[in-house]
Amino acid sequence: MRLILNRIFLIFSTFAALVGLFFLGWILFTLCVKGLSGLSLDVFTKDLINGGLRNVIVGQMMMSGVATMIGIPVGILAGIYLQEYGGNSKTTEFIRDLSDVMMSAPSIVVGTFVYAIVVVPTGHTTGWAGVLALFILMVPIIVRTTDDMLKLVPIELREAGIAIGASKYHVTMNIVVRYAKAGILTGILLAFARVVGETAPLIYTSGSSEFWSTDLTDTFPSLTVSIYNLATMPDDNLVQLGWTGAFLLTAMVLIINLLGRYSGKKKRS
Amino acid sequence: MKNMMEVKGLTFTYSGANEASLVDVTLPVEKNKVTALIGPSGCGKSTLLRGMNRIHDLYPGHTYEGVINLLNTDGKSYTNILDIKKEAELIRLRQRVGMIFQKPTPFPMTIFENIAYGLRLSGIKNKADLKDIVEQSLRDAALWNEAKDRLDHDARGLSGGQQQRLCIARAIALKPEVILFDEPTSALDPISTLAIEEMISVLREKYSICIVTHNMQQAARISDFTGFMYLGEMIEYDQTDTIFMKPSKKQTEDYISGRFG
Numbered sequence: 001m002r003l004i005l006n007r008i009f010l011i012f013s014t015f016a017a018l019v020g021l022f023f024l025g026w027i028l029f030t031l032c033v034k035g036l037s038g039l040s041l042d043v044f045t046k047d048l049i050n051g052g053l054r055n056v057i058v059g060q061m062m063m064s065g066v067a068t069m070i071g072i073p074v075g076i077l078a079g080i081y082l083q084e085y086g087g088n089s090k091t092t093e094f095i096r097d098l099s100d101v102m103m104s105a106p107s108i109v110v111g112t113f114v115y116a117i118v119v120v121p122t123g124h125t126t127g128w129a130g131v132l133a134l135f136i137l138m139v140p141i142i143v144r145t146t147d148d149m150l151k152l153v154p155i156e157l158r159e160a161g162i163a164i165g166a167s168k169y170h171v172t173m174n175i176v177v178r179y180a181k182a183g184i185l186t187g188i189l190l191a192f193a194r195v196v197g198e199t200a201p202l203i204y205t206s207g208s209s210e211f212w213s214t215d216l217t218d219t220f221p222s223l224t225v226s227i228y229n230l231a232t233m234p235d236d237n238l239v240q241l242g243w244t245g246a247f248l249l250t251a252m253v254l255i256i257n258l259l260g261r262y263s264g265k266k267k268r269s
Numbered sequence: 270m271k272n273m274m275e276v277k278g279l280t281f282t283y284s285g286a287n288e289a290s291l292v293d294v295t296l297p298v299e300k301n302k303v304t305a306l307i308g309p310s311g312c313g314k315s316t317l318l319r320g321m322n323r324i325h326d327l328y329p330g331h332t333y334e335g336v337i338n339l340l341n342t343d344g345k346s347y348t349n350i351l352d353i354k355k356e357a358e359l360i361r362l363r364q365r366v367g368m369i370f371q372k373p374t375p376f377p378m379t380i381f382e383n384i385a386y387g388l389r390l391s392g393i394k395n396k397a398d399l400k401d402i403v404e405q406s407l408r409d410a411a412l413w414n415e416a417k418d419r420l421d422h423d424a425r426g427l428s429g430g431q432q433q434r435l436c437i438a439r440a441i442a443l444k445p446e447v448i449l450f451d452e453p454t455s456a457l458d459p460i461s462t463l464a465i466e467e468m469i470s471v472l473r474e475k476y477s478i479c480i481v482t483h484n485m486q487q488a489a490r491i492s493d494f495t496g497f498m499y500l501g502e503m504i505e506y507d508q509t510d511t512i513f514m515k516p517s518k519k520q521t522e523d524y525i526s527g528r529f530g
Binding site: 087154156157158159160161162163164165166167168170174175178179181 | 322324327329356360361363364367368370371372374376377378386387390391436439440443
């Protein structure tokens with residue numbers, strides 16, 4: 001009887017896994033077929049106004065990049081506070097719970113929030129508003145991974161640091177964080193991968209632009225928002241460009257995720 | 270002054286605990302001798318050892334009563350280390366009273382940096398000096414021959430026994446006066462254990478040593494004095510030979526003859 005149950009369970013779970021894989025494969029297949037056909041050098045050398053994607057790719061990377069640059073110190077310092085200085089106090093638990101809630105907050109909510117506090121008062125969409133939305137989305141991810149990774153550092157290592165006359169600050173920065181470095185880096189990469197493909201936080205905040213721009217104080221080109229716009233265009237060429245953008249975005253996110261996995265694996269070996 | 274350290278009437282209570290983990294404990298640590306602490310699990314021997322460099326203070330809320338004296342560098346007077354309040358003085362104390370833990374704890378750095386790190390913190394910045402001290406410490410810890418060609422490798426690539434010797438090298442590089450060993454060989458194989466034990470008998474010439482051990486044979490082999498602890502109290506302290514041959518307390522005799530613990 002137990003053997004039969006085991007069989008049935010195995011069959012069902014295999015089937016469920018296959019269903020998931022099937023749709024994932026289908027998505028990737030469609031993206032490749034539709035996206036690859038539009039891929040040419042023009043995509044990377046021309047701006048959206050001239051039928052390329054150069055400005056929106058650079059814009060997307062720039063907003064995600066700036067958000068990450070601000071998010072890394074804030075997230076890591078907060079993670080260090082939670083694990084090394086916060087102890088088991090109520091504040092620590094509250095911040096930890098809050099980060100968990102923020103991590104699963106729908107991105108459109110964050111987008112709407114930034115729209116209300118930045119875009120409405122200033123009167124127009126800006127790159128900085130987009131950066132802020134992405135920053136809010138990624139900080140909790142970095143906080144929690146840093147927190148979790150520091151938790152894995154053996155307590156003996158901290159005591160050994162103290163025992164050779166290092167201060168708490170030195171132990172934290174030179175020993176504990178260094179020990180957890182690979183894990184923290186993985187967290188940052190995964191957080192970056194998460195926000196680089198976001199559309200909802202950007203639609204109302206940065207908007208998107210057809211022209212080349214590196215000025216974050218103005219409406220800013222975004223790849224994801226452009227894909228959304230292009231997909232509903234009546235012109236077949238523009239829809240094709242949207243597919244190409246979707247393909248490039250997926251490839252980008254996939255590569256960053258794989259990088260994150262790889263750096264995480266290397267640490268364990 | 271034959272005592273390097275003196276624990277007198279120490280009562281220690283962990284943060285949030287109702288009962289004291291150490292009750293009125295007294296223990297001398299004689300200069301250039303090895304003092305062993307034995308006793309069953311939970312008897313307080315590690316707690317006592319961890320009080321002697323105030324590493325307990327890493328976690329707030331513990332309370333000490335009594336006195337732990339450390340001989341001043343003038344060799345004539347004592348300072349009660351329980352009076353230390355400032356972080357900077359605690360750091361200085363821990364440089365004078367080194368500690369080796371049960372599990373080897375190499376820092377995530379190269380072998381060279383593992384030793385140089387503590388030295389830099391203590392103010393030695395000169396590269397040539399650092400190199401000399403690192404080499405001398407590794408020699409004293411009997412690790413130089415194995416490590417000299419891989420000083421720039423990650424210390425975590427060493428074997429367990431080598432890592433433990435690196436930790437000893439790291440501690441003696443700071444020229445401490447006392448070295449505390451908290452079950453330093455319980456995670457090691459017999460050959461590595463032997464190497465560490467031999468090293469301890471050599472280190473005695475330069476340092477005063479206090480070692481906690483679960484292994485009674487080890488205490489008998491390497492120590493000059495032995496303290497037997499039970500339920501947070503120091504039951505008996507005497508020369509190691511006396512403790513093992515003619516203990517004066519019934520409990521000590523029962524423990525070393527294997528009747529409990």
